[in-house]
């Protein structure tokens with residue numbers, strides 16, 4: 383298998399601190415108590431120092447939580463340890479921020495460290511919707527944050543937006559999209575609200591105070607999104623992601639292409655060599671493991687060709703470019719590619735995919751049903 387020899391390598395660092403949990407959020411995060419931040423930084427430094435990546439990481443992604451909640455001196459510390467582990471300045475280095483924490487002093491540290499891409503979690507430009515989601519920012523703070531990113535000289539800006547939010551109409555969503563486009567970011571991510579059991583919103587669902595959108599309602603939001611962003615010059619390259627040409631997120635592309643990534647910090651996932659695992663999603667348990675030199679890991683799987691090949695098809699089909707089955711067959715020769723080709727022809731017959739015997743990509747209708755299509759391959 384060619385995976386470990388020539389694949390792109392990404393480094394993900396999870397920074398698990400948030401000022402308050404948002405109503406929709408199921409990511410691992412805790413309040414930024416000073417003692418916890420100190421312990422986190424010391425353990426992240428150690429985990430990074432002991433990582434010994436097999437080669438240089440082309441991309442780095444600091445996600446969260448809220449990496450930008452860290453003070454400038456803490457960011458500098460984490461950046462130094464990250465650069466020590468990555469084996470050189472990465473070509474792309476993304477940092478996730480919230481509007482209230484995306485500020486000049488922190489951005490200056492990030493820019494000086496080599497950060498190339500900043501992502502701001504805007505979610506909505508509607509004050510009432512923001513308040514209902516438990517977000518701690520106003521739309522005025524979003525404009526300030528965007529101005530601060532530009533003033534810091536960071537030329538690749540992403541805005542995260544969410545749709546199908548409680549009470550949100552298609553017209554309100556369209557207004558959000560137009561406001562985002564007018565702000566001129568290089569990249570826009572648009573996520574359809576999902577409500578997991580661990581998210582505070584789930585309690586409202588369970589009590590019948592909130593109902594889920596129907597698949598048809600969600601499809602209407604997706605289609606409005608795709609039409610508007612394409613017309614504004616943002617090329618869709620994945621179900622939820624749009625970019626001006628040349629500004630696609632390489633780190634995320636490499637995960638959908640089933641390349642390799644190393645994860646540092648609580649809850650961070652890794653796929654390295656033929657192993658896939660996640661760090662414990664608990665700050666204390668993760669830190670104890672790092673301090674003892676015995677990392678606390680969960681969900682460890684030894685990957686076989688069939689698993690990797692199936693994941694490469696399923697995640698690859700989320701990308702607009704689709705997958706090159708001949709290339710995948712060369713990477714994973716023992717997989718049952720005849721069966722994949724049979725399913726591909728079936729999808730084509732249903733108008734869900736285009737297949738020329740080698741390259742397979744979903745049609746717009748196929749992309750709307752990407753989760754159902756995925757089930758066909760598992």
Ligand SMILES: C[S@@+](CC[C@H](N)C(=O)[O-])C[C@H]1O[C@@H](n2cnc3c(N)ncnc32)[C@H](O)[C@@H]1O
Nearest residue numbers: 406407446447478479480503542573574575576
């Ligand atoms: C891990 S969050 C980090 C960004 C930052 N903490 C923030 O919230 O602004 C990344 C993005 O995932 C999206 N997201 C989080 N929870 C979601 C959910 N339940 N459904 C859909 N999108 C979600 C949001 O757009 C969010 O900005």
Ligand code: SF4
Nearest residue numbers: 400403404407446447
């Ligand atoms: S959505 Fe972002 S800011 Fe809100 S709790 Fe989740 S990680 Fe933190």
